[in-house]
Amino acid sequence: MDTGLRHTVLLQPRVWRPGSPEEAWSLKHTFGTDGVYISGGTLLRTQWESGAAAVPAHLIDLSAIGGISGISAAAGHMTIGALTLLAALRKDSSIALHFPLLTEAVRSIAAPSIRNLGTIGGNAVSSAGDAIPALLVYGAELAMYDGGRTTDVPIADWLTDGGSCPPSNRQSPPHQLLLQIKLPFARSGDSAKGDGGNGHPLPQPAKRFGAFHKIGRREAFTPSVVTAAVSGGLAKDGRIHGLRIAAGGGQTVPRRLTEAESVLEGKRPEPDALAALYEAVLAQYKPCGDSFADADYRRTTAANVIAASLWREAGGARVEEEASCC
Numbered sequence: 001m002d003t004g005l006r007h008t009v010l011l012q013p014r015v016w017r018p019g020s021p022e023e024a025w026s027l028k029h030t031f032g033t034d035g036v037y038i039s040g041g042t043l044l045r046t047q048w049e050s051g052a053a054a055v056p057a058h059l060i061d062l063s064a065i066g067g068i069s070g071i072s073a074a075a076g077h078m079t080i081g082a083l084t085l086l087a088a089l090r091k092d093s094s095i096a097l098h099f100p101l102l103t104e105a106v107r108s109i110a111a112p113s114i115r116n117l118g119t120i121g122g123n124a125v126s127s128a129g130d131a132i133p134a135l136l137v138y139g140a141e142l143a144m145y146d147g148g149r150t151t152d153v154p155i156a157d158w159l160t161d162g163g164s165c166p167p168s169n170r171q172s173p174p175h176q177l178l179l180q181i182k183l184p185f186a187r188s189g190d191s192a193k194g195d196g197g198n199g200h201p202l203p204q205p206a207k208r209f210g211a212f213h214k215i216g217r218r219e220a221f222t223p224s225v226v227t228a229a230v231s232g233g234l235a236k237d238g239r240i241h242g243l244r245i246a247a248g249g250g251q252t253v254p255r256r257l258t259e260a261e262s263v264l265e266g267k268r269p270e271p272d273a274l275a276a277l278y279e280a281v282l283a284q285y286k287p288c289g290d291s292f293a294d295a296d297y298r299r300t301t302a303a304n305v306i307a308a309s310l311w312r313e314a315g316g317a318r319v320e321e322e323a324s325c326c
């Protein structure tokens with residue numbers, strides 16, 4: 001056995017179980033890079049086993065912190081505790097009703113045994129989780145605790161390097177602890193900012209549409225080559241409004257593709273417009289490649305899946321609307 005491997009196998013991290021965010025943050029502050037927050041441990045474990053990260057000297061187990069697990073509704077939004085298991089999220093009927101792309105995204109993650117341990121918080125904070133594109137199109141906010149106060153940060157802002165390949169030593173902002181994820185309810189044809197999140201005012205949509213797709217190298221239980229989420233509204237005249245598109249997959253930090261959104265905003269999902277959207281995705285999306293799928297393959301796959309989703313979802317919604325109108 002080589003010395004590095006023996007060291008990893010024999011290393012027994014000390015496990016701490018803080019009972020509050022304050023205590024957890026204080027431990028992290030004390031240990032610095034020698035201490036790591038752990039929720040389900042399913043991602044960390046793969047990193048230790050592959051050698052992508054060293055087993056730390058101190059594990060700060062978040063599972064004893066009260067009040068940051070479970071799903072609830074409040075005025076204007078739903079709240080998902082960071083420790084909520086992926087399995088629980090997948091089965092939640094309110095999430096399925098209001099945020100179906102998130103249900104679909106979680107369904108595509110790993111397998112039941114992993115979803116019974118892994119949390120949505122660990123997925124979001126990893127910066128490469130397959131749930132992130134769905135969180136991006138829903139305008140999710142992360143309630144981050146920094147030792148003094150809790151701040152709600154739009155996930156699109158928190159992913160400051162969205163669309164890039166993370167450097168190998170990427171870390172979340174120092175010591176920050178994710179407590180909750182907040183998902184704003186869509187108001188009839190509007191978002192909290194009075195637009196689609198891209199500066200375009202929204203008329204009342206006749207239909208809302210949305211889709212989430214994960215493309216892997218096999219049908220299920222597979223790492224993602226591309227994950228893409230689209231959502232928007234279709235006005236009575238067949239024009240798309242409030243379009244949101246997000247893509248990620250593999251090690252690429254997911255991002256909103258706002259330039260691609262603008263190309264189709266206010267247009268009908270017709271072949272010319274979709275061809276322009278396809279080119280815009282190719283231009284804006286810059287995924288990382290690896291030995292399984294290079295960057296060009298991932299970029300082309302993203303453009304294909306996004307254009308096809310919009311053709312199917314928005315085009316289909318328009319046909320349905322026309323059929324029911326007269």
Ligand SMILES: Cc1cc2nc3c(=O)[nH]c(=O)nc-3n(C[C@H](O)[C@H](O)[C@H](O)COP(=O)(O)OP(=O)(O)OC[C@H]3O[C@@H](n4cnc5c(N)ncnc54)[C@H](O)[C@@H]3O)c2cc1C
Pocket residue numbers: 036037038039040041042043044045046062082083086108109110111114117118119120121122123124125126128129130131172176177178179221222223224
């Ligand atoms: C076999 C297998 C298959 C997998 N397949 C997929 C897949 O298809 N798609 C996918 O997205 N993932 C996949 N994963 C990775 C993983 O299961 C998920 O990303 C899971 O959601 C991670 O959650 P966790 O609670 O286990 O995170 P952990 O492993 O506990 O933590 C992950 C990271 O987040 C940090 N962290 C955790 N919680 C917090 C918090 N509250 N505040 C601040 N930092 C925090 C940790 O320090 C760590 O850096 C797979 C894992 C395995 C083992």
